[in-house]
Amino acid sequence: MSLLTDPRTSRTAAPPAVLRATGIHFSFDTTPVLRGIDIELEPGSVTVIAGANGAGKSTLLEVLAGVRTPSSGRVERSGSVALVVQRIAAPDALPVTVREVVAMGTWERRRLARSERRDRVVDALERVALADLAERPFTALSGGQRQRVLLAQGIARRARIFLLDEPASGLDAASRARTQTILVEEANRGATVACVTHNDAAIANADRIVRLDHGVRVA
């Protein structure tokens, strides 16, 4: 099946998202963290970004997502990005429910019908297995559940690029497996997916592996 054909509509879908970075350097103050990284993510596949603690994986993901500006180098990006960070800080008193956080994914599509918005949110919550917690305050959720809420927000947005930073610890095996399944499903529908992970099974199952060592790409 061609990735350009959307089987649900038989229409030609949007062209694949592009995410390409060349010659990326990044420093925190005077400490170099990324040193000349070249990377191109392939639509329709899952790329795992691996490497030891402190290698620069999270920083690279943030540069790819556009939330950090490299000190030199170029990032070419087309298509909406869902960035699912390691720890989502939120003040305890923040009065938003899980459903509302997911619904934010539909905000930028102003012309979407209300029913379509609602369907997207329900569908996304079911995909990440959080439908039961839809009315809970977002801040009442665990770190792993919060990550799945952000993933659902990207699904509701129909993001073309998913960048996910999985914590080294704190996700149970079921939660991690569910996240990996969703990323594969999104890749299968043509999304461009990259995931920082420390999980050997996820690394073994990836389509492509990018390995960092002290800010240098070694594989």
Ligand SMILES: Nc1ncnc2c1ncn2[C@@H]1O[C@H](COP(=O)(O)OP(=O)(O)OP(=O)(O)O)[C@@H](O)[C@H]1O
């Ligand atoms: N906000 C910051 N200010 C200063 N230094 C930072 C900051 N964030 C990260 N660093 C440093 O940059 C380097 C790379 O950090 P980064 O979080 O990108 O690594 P990582 O490979 O994702 O690590 P981990 O596997 O532990 O999450 C580390 O030496 C870290 O201490």
